Amino acid sequence: xxxxxxxxxxxxxxxxxxxxxxxxxxxxxxxxxxxxxxxxxxxxxxxxxxxxxxxxxxxxxxxxxxxxxxxxxxxxxxxxxxxxxxxxxxxxxxxxxxxxxxxxxxxxxxxxxxxxxxxxxxxxxxxxxxxxxxxxxxxxxxxxxxxxxxxxxxxxxxxxxxxxxxxxxxxxxxxxxxxxxxxxxxxxxxxxxxxxxxxxxxxxxxxxxxxxxxxxxxxxxxxx
Ligand SMILES: [Zn+2]
Numbered sequence: 001x002x003x004x005x006x007x008x009x010x011x012x013x014x015x016x017x018x019x020x021x022x023x024x025x026x027x028x029x030x031x032x033x034x035x036x037x038x039x040x041x042x043x044x045x046x047x048x049x050x051x052x053x054x055x056x057x058x059x060x061x062x063x064x065x066x067x068x069x070x071x072x073x074x075x076x077x078x079x080x081x082x083x084x085x086x087x088x089x090x091x092x093x094x095x096x097x098x099x100x101x102x103x104x105x106x107x108x109x110x111x112x113x114x115x116x117x118x119x120x121x122x123x124x125x126x127x128x129x130x131x132x133x134x135x136x137x138x139x140x141x142x143x144x145x146x147x148x149x150x151x152x153x154x155x156x157x158x159x160x161x162x163x164x165x166x167x168x169x170x171x172x173x174x175x176x177x178x179x180x181x182x183x184x185x186x187x188x189x190x191x192x193x194x195x196x197x198x199x200x201x202x203x204x205x206x207x208x209x210x211x212x213x214x215x216x217x218x219x220x221x222x223x224x
Pocket of ligand 1: 117
């Protein structure tokens with residue numbers, strides 16, 4: 001017998017699996033699954049899209065507050081990013097890791113990762129978007145329920161990957177998708193907004209509405 005329950009307040013999903021190994025003795029195992037909003041970096045949280053050095057990266061106004069709201073709601077926020085300049089030799093993987101730790105540490109944002117594809121665009125690899133490989137790795141590391149999770153990014157690949165892992169993809173127009181041609185390519189986008197702030201507004205309203213629907217369904221079932 002399997003019983004599952006969604007707890008919208010802490011955004012975690014408890015799945016209780018009852019097994020009957022000996023006679024009629026019930027044994028319960030409980031696992032907690034987290035929900036995530038996977039965040040792209042360049043063009044979504046910082047600009048420019050292609051930096052020559054890590055010092056050039058600056059925060060898109062409001063991105064820090066938007067991320068803090070997701071964290072306050074109980075979402076995990078893994079950052080999944082392509083940094084092909086690592087393979088090109090402009091900076092090393094460990095320099096990028098240090099930049100990431102300092103940047104988000106200074107903002108006091110407890111994001112997860114980074115989950116990085118360091119490869120050049122012309123070198124096909126397993127970790128490049130929209131392959132779900134890095135997202136699945138984060139899901140395994142952090143017990144994330146992918147199907148109840150989101151992505152926010154500025155490229156068609158950022159939303160296509162959500163479609164592939166069964167989640168919900170949000171496109172923002174601060175980076176590549178500032179061009180209408182790129183928006184048209186992002187057919188997997190469930191939401192399209194100007195900035196990460198718009199995407200977070202949409203996610204939190206959607207969550208609130210789902211929560212209300214769950215509550216009214218519960219009320220209906222109580223009446224029967
Ligand atoms: Zn890669």
